[in-house]
Amino acid sequence: xxxxxxxxxxxxxxxxxxxxxxxxxxxxxxxxxxxxxxxxxxxxxxxxxxxxxxxxxxxxxxxxxxxxxxxxxxxxxxxxxxxxxxxxxxxxxxxxxxxxxxxxxxxxxxxxxxxxxxxxxxxxxxxxxxxxxxxxxxxxxxxxxxxxxxxxxxxxxxxxxxxxxxxxxxxxxxxxxxxxxxxxxxxxxxxxxxxxxxxxxxxxxxxxxxxxxxxxxxxxxxxxxxxxxxxxxx
Amino acid sequence: xxxxxxxxxxxxxxxxxxxxxxxxxxxxxxxxxxxxxxxxxxxxxxxxxxxxxxxxxxxxxxxxxxxxxxxxxxxxxxxxxxxxxxxxxxxxxxxxxxxxxxxxxxxxxxxxxxxxxxxxxxxxxxxxxxxxxxxxxxxxxxxxxxxxxxxxxxxxxxxxxxxxxxxxxxxxxxxxxxxxxxxxxxxxxxxxxxxxxxxxxxxxxxxxxxxxxxxxxxxxxxxxxxxxxxxxxxxxxxxxxxxxxxxxxxxxxxxxxxxxxxxxxxxxxxxxxxxxxxxxxxxxxxxxxxxxxxxxxxxxxxxxxxxxxxxxxxxxxxxxxxxxxxxxxxxxxxxxxxxxxxxxxxxxxxxxxxxxxxxxxxxxxxxxxxxxxxxxxxxxxxxxxxxxxxxxxxxxxxxxxxxxxxxxxxxxxxxx
Numbered sequence: 001x002x003x004x005x006x007x008x009x010x011x012x013x014x015x016x017x018x019x020x021x022x023x024x025x026x027x028x029x030x031x032x033x034x035x036x037x038x039x040x041x042x043x044x045x046x047x048x049x050x051x052x053x054x055x056x057x058x059x060x061x062x063x064x065x066x067x068x069x070x071x072x073x074x075x076x077x078x079x080x081x082x083x084x085x086x087x088x089x090x091x092x093x094x095x096x097x098x099x100x101x102x103x104x105x106x107x108x109x110x111x112x113x114x115x116x117x118x119x120x121x122x123x124x125x126x127x128x129x130x131x132x133x134x135x136x137x138x139x140x141x142x143x144x145x146x147x148x149x150x151x152x153x154x155x156x157x158x159x160x161x162x163x164x165x166x167x168x169x170x171x172x173x174x175x176x177x178x179x180x181x182x183x184x185x186x187x188x189x190x191x192x193x194x195x196x197x198x199x200x201x202x203x204x205x206x207x208x209x210x211x212x213x214x215x216x217x218x219x220x221x222x223x224x225x226x227x228x229x230x231x232x233x234x
Numbered sequence: 235x236x237x238x239x240x241x242x243x244x245x246x247x248x249x250x251x252x253x254x255x256x257x258x259x260x261x262x263x264x265x266x267x268x269x270x271x272x273x274x275x276x277x278x279x280x281x282x283x284x285x286x287x288x289x290x291x292x293x294x295x296x297x298x299x300x301x302x303x304x305x306x307x308x309x310x311x312x313x314x315x316x317x318x319x320x321x322x323x324x325x326x327x328x329x330x331x332x333x334x335x336x337x338x339x340x341x342x343x344x345x346x347x348x349x350x351x352x353x354x355x356x357x358x359x360x361x362x363x364x365x366x367x368x369x370x371x372x373x374x375x376x377x378x379x380x381x382x383x384x385x386x387x388x389x390x391x392x393x394x395x396x397x398x399x400x401x402x403x404x405x406x407x408x409x410x411x412x413x414x415x416x417x418x419x420x421x422x423x424x425x426x427x428x429x430x431x432x433x434x435x436x437x438x439x440x441x442x443x444x445x446x447x448x449x450x451x452x453x454x455x456x457x458x459x460x461x462x463x464x465x466x467x468x469x470x471x472x473x474x475x476x477x478x479x480x481x482x483x484x485x486x487x488x489x490x491x492x493x494x495x496x497x498x499x500x501x502x503x504x505x506x507x508x509x510x511x512x513x514x515x516x517x518x519x520x521x522x523x524x525x526x527x528x529x530x531x532x533x534x535x536x537x538x539x540x541x542x543x544x545x546x547x548x549x550x551x552x553x554x555x556x557x558x559x560x561x562x563x564x565x566x567x568x569x570x571x572x573x574x575x576x577x578x579x580x581x582x583x584x585x586x587x588x589x590x591x592x593x594x595x596x597x598x599x600x601x602x603x604x605x606x607x608x609x610x611x612x613x614x615x616x617x618x619x620x621x622x623x624x625x626x627x628x629x630x631x632x633x634x635x636x637x638x639x640x641x642x643x644x645x646x647x648x649x650x
Contacts, residue, residue, distance in 0.1 A: 094261075095249070095260055095261030095276050096247050096248070096249065096261030096262070096276070097249050097261050098295075098314075100295055118295075139261065139276075154258065169295075171294050171295040171296065171299070171314075172249070172251075172293070172294050172295075172299060172301075172312055173293075173294065173295065174293045174294055174295060174297060175295070204293070205293045205294065205301075206251055206301075206310065207259075
């Protein structure tokens, strides 16, 4: 896949690290605290990007309102970005199209990409994953991260993914939030109103989906019994 | 939306799905021609789909994206531009007219249904929240009446030490207390609830004030006794304070200050929780800080009690009227915590106008006597202190119920 910047994603899939080579004058925009290392030829500027609506949209999509701009204005150089969650990182080249990204999964994008939030309405209400998804559109490179490794699926027709595992999808796909087929009626109600097990996103159409190999909530449930609990000395 | 991409009027931003493209897809500019749509990818390749050889579909994340496919589905164009469907209808000259209208209508219906669904859901959530809130508040209101008076007493008991340390020491004069108690005894049979255990404390302070603790403890400040013009005016203040107790204004105030938490405690009958919260609220100066409505309520209830007990409620109006003009060295605390006397006078006057006329009798002790007793009590404190010292020195058991006190008490008993 072509790209506007030279990049390499190393240490995959457990702790994916994104290294980007910037030519003199090139820019890349990243979430605050993502920068792990960089050449001294690169300068950093923090700021709100894209006006109030886009900034608020990003904030509702679980990202910081502030976006750091890295510019190679003193000669070419390298920036290394480390996502917050342990897991893989993905590069996607936007070609006049739009990608929907899960809350908080954004790492960095190049010039020409607009990042904002998109209201999900009833779907967001039921999915338990927030009312707003991040929406990246335009032409340029986008980097996002997952929790765990990542699978890229090319969907034609229908496909079902648990809402906890969806990282991103192309907006040529439509999705509906549904309960797992076969669940009893009581279980369905419980899932819908209390965000329990078995909530899935049912995708239809044609496009790509990125699915992560672990879900944060499932991990937390697994680790919960092992937490150090204070013993009652009385 | 796409910076630097200047498109002609009949060119739309979109994309192509095709196995012939590396990666299976590409962004493209769609141009509507006479016989079909041409897609030019960003790499410069061109694809064409004829109007007569295609399927139309609406989809995508927004539900507004138009998909334009060959019958064998090997080639798909897509476009989300809002102008695209209308332009397609014009360009395809009849061939796709109905198909476009159909898919647009279906899309609109679906969006409408999901939008209405969302609003209904939000409305239900809001109604449940509001209903729950008012349910608990209304429940608390009626539940307050069911809370036993002992809860009020427990709150008062817990709060009393800090109240005393804030306002001043108690004057230990059984005679004076009996005099005030006489007023209470006369009013109590006519109060809203019976069986309240009233207790009078006279506070050694120049402040012109009186206040009631929940459960029936009534604090009368020496400054108030020095300022009132008549025994009836003093009894008006006492009737007002008794009404705060019998109308359970403290609990209402506590449930207002601590809000929903206290309301829930009251509704579920968690007495320990109410006492803890109540003590805290009383100690954080919410004491005596009633709402305007509660003050008027206490005035009216006080006036009603006086009327029923045969005491002239006109004294309530005189008292409310005279306080602002009183020239005193002490601050007019009672008024500062009981504001807007004009409105309150009006309310009491209205009650009087409507009340059935009857004869009123006077209390049979006069304020001058009470003042003298208090002065004596101050002296007595000094004497008692001296006597205590002597007794302690003689190692005798301390018994203060002396004969003199009983003698003095006889003279000022008020008539019931």
